[in-house]
Amino acid sequence: MRFGIQHVVNSSRFQLRAIAFSPTPHLGQSDVLTLAQVVIGDKLLTVDTDAVAARIAAHPWVKSARASRRLPATLVVEVTERRAVALAALSGLYLVDEGGRPFKRARMDEADGLPVLTGIERERYAQMREVSEAAFREALAVLGEYRGRAGRPPVGEIAIDPGYGFSLVLLEGGAEIRLGRGNFSKKLAQFDRILEAVMAKESGGLSALRIVYLDLPEGGRIPVLLRDNNADKSSPPGAAQFAKN
Numbered sequence: 001m002r003f004g005i006q007h008v009v010n011s012s013r014f015q016l017r018a019i020a021f022s023p024t025p026h027l028g029q030s031d032v033l034t035l036a037q038v039v040i041g042d043k044l045l046t047v048d049t050d051a052v053a054a055r056i057a058a059h060p061w062v063k064s065a066r067a068s069r070r071l072p073a074t075l076v077v078e079v080t081e082r083r084a085v086a087l088a089a090l091s092g093l094y095l096v097d098e099g100g101r102p103f104k105r106a107r108m109d110e111a112d113g114l115p116v117l118t119g120i121e122r123e124r125y126a127q128m129r130e131v132s133e134a135a136f137r138e139a140l141a142v143l144g145e146y147r148g149r150a151g152r153p154p155v156g157e158i159a160i161d162p163g164y165g166f167s168l169v170l171l172e173g174g175a176e177i178r179l180g181r182g183n184f185s186k187k188l189a190q191f192d193r194i195l196e197a198v199m200a201k202e203s204g205g206l207s208a209l210r211i212v213y214l215d216l217p218e219g220g221r222i223p224v225l226l227r228d229n230n231a232d233k234s235s236p237p238g239a240a241q242f243a244k245n
Helices: 002-010 029-036 049-057 122-127 129-147 184-201
Strands: 018-020 062-070 074-081 086-089 093-096 102-105 116-118 155-161 165-170 176-180 209-213 221-226 238-243
Touching: 018 029, 029 049, 029 074, 049 062, 049 074, 086 129, 116 129, 122 129, 129 155, 129 165, 129 184, 176 184, 184 209, 184 221
Parallel strands: 018 074, 086 116, 116 155, 176 209
Antiparallel strands: 062 074, 086 093, 093 102, 155 165, 165 176, 209 221, 221 238
């Protein structure tokens, strides 16, 4: 029996002749072959498919990997890539996926157009990884809610404060939208009304906005700090108030 099994394993019929893999944006056929550490001609029945999948999954762009045999002579590799949705400022910029996980240092071409998550330092992330990634996920959820309405100005930064909450910094003009925690839909609807009023009445458009305080307790009016682009730099910025409802 042992001789028979060995004969099948060593048979040329079960030698690896092909790797079935559909290239992804960041992995080609040659990359997968290198990561898998197999070569054409290997005994397919002795290939550890779990180990192959684990080696491929170690690539920073790979979210998950699966390897299986298609007898008589093909190794099948299935890869799901990560999608970079933001950057995390962790003593350098790192790409962050949908799950809030920083997965590789970003090159300039990879970082282009992505918002930056700030407020969590590298040391804190290393000490409290799960908590930090949960904060990144929450920040991405806030950003997703903000983007849920067409026409809102692009966001360049989401600032995270573990005690205070979240602020959005607009890409154009750098206005800070202080949201704090909770009731984001209502707060963003209030921001829409403020933005409409500022764009209609204030010169300079978005550049007129400096800080919008949507994080204050319910009731009263919403303070808005404005820039006075025509004033002397030593003068304090202008201010305005808008009704909450």
